[in-house]
Amino acid sequence: MAVVRDIDPSASPLDYYSYELRRLREEAGLKQAQLGAIIFCTGSLIGMIENGKRVPTRDFSERVDAALGTDGHFSRLVGLVLRSVLPVWFQAYAEMEARAAYISTYQSQLVYGLLQTEAYARAVLATGLPERLDELVAARMERHRILRQEKSPMVWVVLDEGVLHRPIGGRQVMRAQLAHLLSFHENRWVQIQVLPCAAGEHAGLIGSFNGLRFDSDPDIVYTEDLISGHMTANPDTVREAALRYAHLQAAALSVEDSAVLIAQVMEERYGEQSEPDRHAVA
Numbered sequence: 291m292a293v294v295r296d297i298d299p300s301a302s303p304l305d306y307y308s309y310e311l312r313r314l315r316e317e318a319g320l321k322q323a324q325l326g327a328i329i330f331c332t333g334s335l336i337g338m339i340e341n342g343k344r345v346p347t348r349d350f351s352e353r354v355d356a357a358l359g360t361d362g363h364f365s366r367l368v369g370l371v372l373r374s375v376l377p378v379w380f381q382a383y384a385e386m387e388a389r390a391a392y393i394s395t396y397q398s399q400l401v402y403g404l405l406q407t408e409a410y411a412r413a414v415l416a417t418g419l420p421e422r423l424d425e426l427v428a429a430r431m432e433r434h435r436i437l438r439q440e441k442s443p444m445v446w447v448v449l450d451e452g453v454l455h456r457p458i459g460g461r462q463v464m465r466a467q468l469a470h471l472l473s474f475h476e477n478r479w480v481q482i483q484v485l486p487c488a489a490g491e492h493a494g495l496i497g498s499f500n501g502l503r504f505d506s507d508p509d510i511v512y513t514e515d516l517i518s519g520h521m522t523a524n525p526d527t528v529r530e531a532a533l534r535y536a537h538l539q540a541a542a543l544s545v546e547d548s549a550v551l552i553a554q555v556m557e558e559r560y561g562e563q564s565e566p567d568r569h570a571v572a
Contacts, residue, residue: 297342303370304342310367312340314358329353345375345425348432372432375425379518386510386521388436392503396448396485396494396538400458401467403430404437404445405474405482410467413459437480445480448538450494451487454555465560468552475549483542484551493537501531 299309315325315336322340323333331350338344346354351364376384387393387404395402400414411430412423420426436442457464474480485492500512508523511531522528543551 297340303367303374304345307346307364307367307371308340308342310363311336311346311354314360314363315340318358325354325357328357345371345422345428347428348372369432369435372425372429375422375429377518383512383519383521384433386502386512387433389504389507390443390502391505392444392446392501394446394448394501394503394535396450396498396500396535397453398450398494398498399453399456400498401449401453401471402445402447404434405447405471405480406430407463407467407470409463410459413463442479446539447480447482448485448494448535448542449482450485451551454484454552455559457560461560465556468556468560471552472549472556475545481545482548482552483539483545484548485538485542486551489541492541493534496534499531499534501528501535 297305297309297312299306315322318325320328321333322336326333326336329350330353335344339346339350346364346368348365348368351368354360354364355362373381373384393404400406401410403411406414408427408431412427415426415430416423437445454468458467471482474482485494497513502510502512504510508525509528509532510521510523511527512519512521514520542548
């Protein structure tokens, strides 16, 4: 039998969620196993979340709300919980990203986080050998909600062509990831351009960077190094980033031609007739 941990609901978003889950479950007269049976999970999972040992997912939270009749209480809380799982240095950016009206990004190594599939994100995050991989993946997927909200931001992405050829997670993961990129082709709020290798030297050789524009706040530029991320609203930096981004857009393929290239790479490099998946298990 799991030891019940005393939870201080003011300690963190996760502790508050855990406290509320136990409180409202007990008010409903349900044991952990009974609630688990209703929402199709184990009682031990309920116990781990109530003890703050496991971070809840959005799907779990929505099912708990339905089972306990809590009117979206846990669905609202889980966003705060998942954001708190992100590295401390990234949390501020995630909050700003969620409020942005326009997001522009140049990515030299990876697909932009908002456009990553779960399998691709898992492969990327696993390179850091995190102890809480499942929670970090869930937190990254939670960021995607801003693309599905009623007033979603305009997102303009320039991807280096090398991103398409770098087999993150193996052939099947990459095929699904490129198909996911193509799924945005009819979405007028998400535009994707590919910067071809043939472009040679270009304005983004310095590395990846993001620009955030808001309805009423100053623009922000975000970059990352090996250790952490950095945001600045310095007008000179913002102006330089905007100039570089304009040059990158001009050097990149059009949105239409980019989609053609993505589809071509998806079939030729990651299709059924392509080379064996290096991640496959014999």
